[in-house]
Amino acid sequence: MSSNPLHEVAIVGVGRTAMARHLETSTLRACLDAALAALADAGLTVHDIDGISARWPGPGGTVFQPGSSDWSKLLGVPLRWIGDTYPQGVPAALEAAAAISTGQCETVLVVGGQADLAGGGKVASYTRPDNEFLSCWGSITQAQFALVAQVYFDRYGPDRERLASLAAMIRNSGSKNPKAVMSGRGPYTSADVLASPMIASPFHLLEVCLATEGAAAMVLTSRERARDLPQTPVQLLGGACEWFRQQYVDPPRYDEVGRIGEDAGRRAFAMAGMVPADVDVLELYDINIFEVVRQLEVLGFCGEGEGTDFAFEAGISEDGRLPINTDGGLLSFAHIGWGGPTLKIVEAVHQLRGEAKSGQVAGARTALVTGAGSGAQYHNVLVLGRDD
Amino acid sequence: MGFVNNGDLANENDNELTTPFWEACARGILVRPVCDACGTNFFTPSLVCPACQSTEWAYQPSSGLGRVYSYTTVHRGPDSTWEVPYVLAIIDMSEGWTMLSQLVITPPDEASPRDVIGLDVKVVFVPENRPPHRVLPMFTPQEAMS
Numbered sequence: 001m002s003s004n005p006l007h008e009v010a011i012v013g014v015g016r017t018a019m020a021r022h023l024e025t026s027t028l029r030a031c032l033d034a035a036l037a038a039l040a041d042a043g044l045t046v047h048d049i050d051g052i053s054a055r056w057p058g059p060g061g062t063v064f065q066p067g068s069s070d071w072s073k074l075l076g077v078p079l080r081w082i083g084d085t086y087p088q089g090v091p092a093a094l095e096a097a098a099a100i101s102t103g104q105c106e107t108v109l110v111v112g113g114q115a116d117l118a119g120g121g122k123v124a125s126y127t128r129p130d131n132e133f134l135s136c137w138g139s140i141t142q143a144q145f146a147l148v149a150q151v152y153f154d155r156y157g158p159d160r161e162r163l164a165s166l167a168a169m170i171r172n173s174g175s176k177n178p179k180a181v182m183s184g185r186g187p188y189t190s191a192d193v194l195a196s197p198m199i200a201s202p203f204h205l206l207e208v209c210l211a212t213e214g215a216a217a218m219v220l221t222s223r224e225r226a227r228d229l230p231q232t233p234v235q236l237l238g239g240a241c242e243w244f245r246q247q248y249v250d251p252p253r254y255d256e257v258g259r260i261g262e263d264a265g266r267r268a269f270a271m272a273g274m275v276p277a278d279v280d281v282l283e284l285y286d287i288n289i290f291e292v293v294r295q296l297e298v299l300g301f302c303g304e305g306e307g308t309d310f311a312f313e314a315g316i317s318e319d320g321r322l323p324i325n326t327d328g329g330l331l332s333f334a335h336i337g338w339g340g341p342t343l344k345i346v347e348a349v350h351q352l353r354g355e356a357k358s359g360q361v362a363g364a365r366t367a368l369v370t371g372a373g374s375g376a377q378y379h380n381v382l383v384l385g386r387d388d
Numbered sequence: 389m390g391f392v393n394n395g396d397l398a399n400e401n402d403n404e405l406t407t408p409f410w411e412a413c414a415r416g417i418l419v420r421p422v423c424d425a426c427g428t429n430f431f432t433p434s435l436v437c438p439a440c441q442s443t444e445w446a447y448q449p450s451s452g453l454g455r456v457y458s459y460t461t462v463h464r465g466p467d468s469t470w471e472v473p474y475v476l477a478i479i480d481m482s483e484g485w486t487m488l489s490q491l492v493i494t495p496p497d498e499a500s501p502r503d504v505i506g507l508d509v510k511v512v513f514v515p516e517n518r519p520p521h522r523v524l525p526m527f528t529p530q531e532a533m534s
Contacts, residue, residue, distance in 0.1 A: 132406060133432045136516060136524055137490050138465045143476050146460035154505050200476075201461040201498045250432055251478045251488040253457060 004271050005101035010226040010233035010387055011093070013042025013219035014346040019181045019334035023115040023213040027057035030115040030215035031339070032074070038109065038217035043230040046075040049219070051099055051108035053083035053092045055338075071109075081105035088112045088216075089341020089371040090380035094239045096220045106221060112339020113215025131249045142208050142288060144252055145375030146200040149290040151254035153202055156305035158293065162312040164193035167207045167289040167331060169316050174328020177358035181212045182332040207289040209330035216342040218349070223387065234349045235387035237366070238271030240264040241380040252375050258294070261370065261379035265299040272383040276301045279383075280364040281351045282322065283344040286329040291373040292316075299368070299381065318359040326351060326359030341371040345382070352386040405433045408447050413523045418511045419447040420485050429485035452511035454479040454527065457486070459504050461495040469518065479509060479527055492528045 015037025017023070017030050025033075031054065039045060052075075056067025068082035081099045085091040088110055096108035152158075168188040175186035186192075188206060196205040226233035242264045244257050269275060276299060284295050293307030301322070302310035314322035327333040327347045334343060348367035350356040369382040412419040421433050425442035436443050459477035462470075475491040492512055496504050509527035516522045 131432075133488060135466070136522070137476055137488055138462060138470050138474060139476055139488065140462065140464065140466055143460050143462050147458045147476065147478055150460055150505065151458045198461070198463045198473075198498070200463065251486065253478060253486070 004238075006094075006097050006236050006239065006271060008223050009097040009100050009220055009236045010223045011218050011220050011236070011345065011349055011384070012226045012229045012231055012233055013038045013040070013044065014217065014349045015039070015041055016216040016343065016346055017113065017214045019179065019212055019214035019336070021181060021210075021212050022117075025115050026059070027113060027115045027215070028059070030113050030213070031057065031111045031217070034113060034215035034217040035075075035109055035111040038111070038219050041231065042219040042221075044107065044219060046077050049075075049077060049107045049109045050079055051081035051083070051096065051105035052079055053085060053088070053096055053108060053110045054112060055084055057114075079105075081108070083108075083110075087338045087341050087371065089344055090239060090369060090382040091241055091371070092342065093218070093220065093236065093345060093382060094241070094380075097236050097239075100220060100222055106225065108220045109217065110220070110342060111215065111217035112336075112342060113213070114337040114339065115213045115215070117213065133250075134248055139248075140200065141248070141375065142203055143200040144248060145288055145291065145373065146203055148252050148254050148258060148294075148374040149202055149288070152258060152290065152294065152305075155254075158305070158308040159312070160194065161190045163289055163293065163308045164190035164204070164207065166292060166308065166311055166316060167193045169320075170286060170289070170292070170325045170329045171206060171332045173317060173326055173359050174332020177328050177333065179358070180328040180333040181210055182328065185332075203288050203290070206331075209287050209335045210332070212334045212336060214334050214336045214343075216336065216339055216346050218342060218345055226387070232353050233387040234352050235385050236382070237274065237385045238268035238383040239381060240267035240271070242378060244377045247372075247376040247378065252377050254374075257374045257377050259298050259304075260374055260377065261295055261381060262298040262300075264379055264381045268381040268383050269300070272385070274366065274383060276368075279366050279368045280323075281326060281348065281361045281367045282324045283326075283348045283351075283367060283369045284324055284329075285341065285344065285370045285373055285379075286325055286331050287373050287375070289331070292324060294374060295370055295379075299370075318361050323359075323361045323364075326356060326361060328359075344369045344371065345384075348384050352384060405435065409433060410522050412447065412449075413513060413525055416513050416523075418450045418452045418525050420450050420481070420483065420487075421445045422448045422483075429481075429483045431485045431487050450485075450511075451482045452525075453530065454481040454509055454511075456480075456491070456504055456507045456509060456527075459491060461498065475504075477504070477509075477527065487525075490524075490526045492526050
């Protein structure tokens, strides 16, 4: 493996609040709770951090950007570095790692989430893109992904029952996870999935992600410092992003974004000195079940059009050959908006430390995390490894 | 995907750049930006031509003829004021540009996406039934569907 400064950074603590359809607290309070949980997990206090990537959900603070600097007052600590990535998760981890490995700061707190959003029968605001050439047609987020999926379905005709089975497998991992929003719901069969209401063809309700509330946080520092901390560090082995075009302005075409993630995946695996077969557990960004299959294809686990059969035959539950979204994923665990992608890293860290209370993959030492997908027209990939 | 649409993340709405597009629709004409420098057709409108960055471009009338690249039948709208189902589609226009729109058709049998993908369509103008009450370019089959 060639030397890469990324390898000198580790995740040393993770935290998250309870996840729910509606949290009776403010976004700021939820973020603070997740942040303090991640710091406690790392064996650190606020005085140990000198970098923050968090934005500022209010109330209070200032109208000035970047919002992350408002956190220095809230936590009472001066900072050496701040970040404001969109979204969090993989881009935030990579940006923090760059700051740490170039000596701009030593320890970074990443935190984000959402709570107490207006409900009232509407889908969450972030699922209703408001661009003038989108909103007038009634284009919800899942419809954007559906426009990509329909071309794929037309071209490759995936086995519909097997694809629905994959959704059932992820949902059933959430069903038995006490921490999942959909805990206790199910278990589901492929027939249940296909019998659930259509949202935007070809997607049924049980094939698309939740819109829920909660917050997630992680603490990153140098590997050197990580050795003195209580948790087994999780090392950053490789990571890369692709940004094709702004999301939800121009419509996503399969011939433009159907393979998004291929380049990022190739670069991330090269940095890690790994190939897909080396990955023990996958936390893929399951906005819908088509994305899981598409991502397996572009990341090199199988060929284009082969993802459904490949995943079905391997099995994607914790005891399968290809464990995916072991906490229940965005389909069943939670989806918490802009901070949500960090949940994928939190679960990967739990897996690599052997601490997942539900869905633990025995002996997992390497994990793959992704964010976003084809309908969003950007994608990001992170390879993580247990560092002991 | 789909995070909070802060103002700084969304495109400017109803601005100088796009007003001429909606004004043309109100007159029953579909227009699209065409670059004076390199001839590229593009959509959505932007400050400069995405192919050559020339600021010299103008709206020109389109034939209104296109072909369905992809579609989805939406069964759950942005909120309860949307009458479902309706059919969203990506239309490849005859001049080599693309737009998102709705198809004015009976939602197709989900088992046969092939019946709609590749369908030749033409523009029709439909009053928007919610604010800001513009006239929306939608698409209908060039020939009656079997």
